Amino acid sequence: MRAGQQSRLRLATLIAPGTLLVAAFFGCLGVLFVQSFLPSAGMGRLGDGFTLASYAAFLGDPFYVGYLLRSIAIAVYTTAIVLVLGYVVAYHMTLCGRRMRLAISIVLLVQFFTSFVIRTYAVMLVLGRFGIANRTLQAIGLTDEPLRLLFNEFAVATGIVLTAVPYMVFPIYGSLMAIEPNLRAAAESLGATRRRIFWEVVFPLSLPGVAAAVVIVFLFALTSYIAPGLLGGGYFDMIANLIYDKAVNAQDYPFAAAAAVVSVATTLVLVYLMQKGFRLAIRGTER
Amino acid sequence: MSAGAAASGRRHAGVAIASLLVVLVLCFPLIVLVGVSLNAGPRQVFPPEGLSLRWYLNVFDRDGFRRALQFSLALATLSTATALVVGVLAGIAIVRHRFPGRDVLLTALMSPLVVPQVVVGMAFLMALSALRIHSSLLGMFVMHTILVMPYTVRLVVSSLTRFRISLEEAARSLGASPARAFRLVTLPIIRPGMFAAGVFAFVSSFENFTATQFLVWERTTLPIEIYGYVQTENDPTAAAISTMVIIVTAVLTLALNRYIGVDAFARR
Numbered sequence: 001m002r003a004g005q006q007s008r009l010r011l012a013t014l015i016a017p018g019t020l021l022v023a024a025f026f027g028c029l030g031v032l033f034v035q036s037f038l039p040s041a042g043m044g045r046l047g048d049g050f051t052l053a054s055y056a057a058f059l060g061d062p063f064y065v066g067y068l069l070r071s072i073a074i075a076v077y078t079t080a081i082v083l084v085l086g087y088v089v090a091y092h093m094t095l096c097g098r099r100m101r102l103a104i105s106i107v108l109l110v111q112f113f114t115s116f117v118i119r120t121y122a123v124m125l126v127l128g129r130f131g132i133a134n135r136t137l138q139a140i141g142l143t144d145e146p147l148r149l150l151f152n153e154f155a156v157a158t159g160i161v162l163t164a165v166p167y168m169v170f171p172i173y174g175s176l177m178a179i180e181p182n183l184r185a186a187a188e189s190l191g192a193t194r195r196r197i198f199w200e201v202v203f204p205l206s207l208p209g210v211a212a213a214v215v216i217v218f219l220f221a222l223t224s225y226i227a228p229g230l231l232g233g234g235y236f237d238m239i240a241n242l243i244y245d246k247a248v249n250a251q252d253y254p255f256a257a258a259a260a261v262v263s264v265a266t267t268l269v270l271v272y273l274m275q276k277g278f279r280l281a282i283r284g285t286e287r
Numbered sequence: 288m289s290a291g292a293a294a295s296g297r298r299h300a301g302v303a304i305a306s307l308l309v310v311l312v313l314c315f316p317l318i319v320l321v322g323v324s325l326n327a328g329p330r331q332v333f334p335p336e337g338l339s340l341r342w343y344l345n346v347f348d349r350d351g352f353r354r355a356l357q358f359s360l361a362l363a364t365l366s367t368a369t370a371l372v373v374g375v376l377a378g379i380a381i382v383r384h385r386f387p388g389r390d391v392l393l394t395a396l397m398s399p400l401v402v403p404q405v406v407v408g409m410a411f412l413m414a415l416s417a418l419r420i421h422s423s424l425l426g427m428f429v430m431h432t433i434l435v436m437p438y439t440v441r442l443v444v445s446s447l448t449r450f451r452i453s454l455e456e457a458a459r460s461l462g463a464s465p466a467r468a469f470r471l472v473t474l475p476i477i478r479p480g481m482f483a484a485g486v487f488a489f490v491s492s493f494e495n496f497t498a499t500q501f502l503v504w505e506r507t508t509l510p511i512e513i514y515g516y517v518q519t520e521n522d523p524t525a526a527a528i529s530t531m532v533i534i535v536t537a538v539l540t541l542a543l544n545r546y547i548g549v550d551a552f553a554r555r
Contacts, residue, residue: 011384015392018377018436022395025433028410029402031417085309092306095299102544107310109540110533113486114317115494117510118529121517122316125323125331125526132319132333165313223403225497230517240405240497247409248501257413260406267403 036257046253054258064242068263071238072270074153075221078160082217083210085161086168090209091202093169094176112166116226123159124150124230151233159227164220168213175209176202204285211278215271222267239263317533324526331523342527352528355512362508363492366431367439370488371481373432374439381440382447393440400437407434408501415502423502430498435488442487446480447473479547486543490536 036054039047058064089108093101111119126133127149134146149155179202187197225240232238237245239259247256319333327337346352380386381393399407407430415426450473458468496510503511509532516525 011380011386014376014380014384015386017373018380018392018396018440021373021429021433021436022392022398024429025399025407026395028414029406031414032406032410035413035417088302089306089309092299092302095302104306104310106540106544107314109543110537111313111317113490113494113536113540114533115496115510115513117494117496117514118320118532119316121513121525121529122320124517125319125333126316128331130330130332135332162313162316165309219401219403223405223497225405226514230514240403243405243409244500247412253413253416256409260403260409264403264406 032257033261035253036261038254040252040254054252054254055262057255058259058262064259067237067239067242068266071222071224071240071263072266074157074160074238075218078157078164078221079214079218081157081161082164082168082221083214086165086213086217087172087210089165090169090172090176093173108166108169111163112170116163117230119163120159120226120230123155123162127155127158127231150231151235153232153236155231156224156228156236156238159231160221160224163227164217167216167220171213171216172206172209175206179205204282207278207282207285211275211282214278215274218274219267219271222270223263320526321530321533323523324530326523329522331521331526342523343531345522345524346528346531349524351507351512351516352509352524355507355509356528358506359493359509362427362431363489365428366435366492367485367488369428369432370436370439371485373436374443374484375477375481378440378443378447382444383452393444396440397437399433404495404497408498411498412501423505427499427502427506430502431492431495434495434498435492438487438491439481439484442480442484443477446477450476483543483547486539490539
């Protein structure tokens with residue numbers, strides 16, 4: 001009896017701090033959810049009562065919904081580009097020598113650990129009016145005047161792609177390394193071509209890693225704030241920029257909260273569908 | 288054997304070239320950034336127009352960067368230390384104990400990773416204002432601790448799972464107190480995992496921008512300061528401070544590689 005009490009006390013002590021922080025986190029999210037249903041009295045003040053006015057204001061205006069749709073569109077195609085680039089690097093890492101693999105890992109990890117603000121700023125320096133991209137284009141005579149490479153969708157997408165690649169590489173590399181090496185050798189000894197081995201053995205078996213990485217990168221791209229903020233310069237804002245602007249500059253908490261709830265719900269549905277699609281694809285390859 | 292390796296190298300030359308090209312494109316902006324920081328002139332151009340370290344000196348002349356750097360380091364240290372303690376305690380409970388709600392707790396501890404940063408930041412802003420708390424410092428500390436906790440929990444759980452509890456029980460049966468058994472047996476085994484967790488947590492607190500920007504009315508952090516600077520100013524000072532951060536990051540990465548091996552990390 002006493003021993004049981006003691007171990008229960010021990011368990012409570014172990015989980016208390018974590019539970020407290022989790023409670024604080026969900027408490028804050030709860031405040032956000034509740035406030036999305038309150039009437040706004042302007043200037044950050046809230047009225048009393050229950051209203052769906054903020055949801056109606058967000059969903060009823062194509063201008064606002066446009067932010068969300070634009071973010072989904074850019075997330076879809078940047079994720080596809082990042083998948084191709086990341087897969088090539090991950091696949092190469094399984095084929096190359098130990099030293100090369102270490103070098104690539106370290107380069108990717110430094111990127112992974114370097115702040116998004118810094119990496120996005122670096123892209124800004126490349127694409128700017130006097131940046132190296134424009135000066136090269138002018139030097140080789142492709143254009144006479146500096147092109148506007150910055151402050152548009154192209155710049156935002158470039159920033160997202162360049163910052164997201166490390167997120168794609170590591171999970172795919174992990175699942176490629178988990179493939180039984182004998183499988184490849186067996187396919188080879190049975191006379192399969194390199195292309196067939198890749199598409200019929202390697203790629204299907206790497207799908208779990210692809211699925212995980214695609215979801216991570218899609219979420220990352222969809223909720224981008226820094227890339228549109230620095231590289232879009234206000235000309236190509238995404239949904240996160242709208243939410244920040246409504247909360248901090250317009251001080252319309254209920255609207256910002258409603259926009260956040262709608263975006264998170266949409267994201268959850270999309271991620272669920274993606275995972276379902278991947279599960280079907282993985283099951284398809286197991287036949 | 289070496290003939291075979293050479294043949295396989297030749298066969299995959301296309302993949303190798305494409306992959307190295309991608310890695311080069313990824314590195315290129317950072318190379319430009321370093322080059323820009325070394326400019327002798329006031330323009331952010333690459334290749335630099337003359338070499339000098341004047342923008343590095345300028346970083347330290349600017350109060351904004353110095354204070355933001357100090358605050359970011361303090362915030363990252365404090366939230367990492369707290370998250371490590373919380374992560375070790377919760378990790379032990381989750382791996383070693385069976386209790387109702389165990390999976391829920393683990394999912395909840397990992398959930399800050401999947402909630403968009405902009406939502407996390409706004410939720411904290413709204414909660415602080417609903418509670419009429421005017422200081423943002425405590426809120427920022429709690430938020431950063433929550434944001435980095437998933438890294439510490441995950442790495443502690445994975446290193447404890449691979450470690451057999453019988454070792455600690457052996458120490459106990461030989462007369463060690465629970466605390467002593469933990470300190471002398473368990474801790475050394477999970478230390479590499481904790482080191483990696485600490486690096487991850489520290490870096491993700493130090494670099495956080497999107498959630499943090501909602502709570503910066505008292506003190507700003509370095510990413511916020513750099514973001515504001517590059518939007519309004521046009522000289523290489525931001526490139527200089529960014530280069531310094533990248534150098535420190537590279538050193539940390541190499542240390543991580545020495546200690547646990549990046550290959551082990553990449554496979555995790």
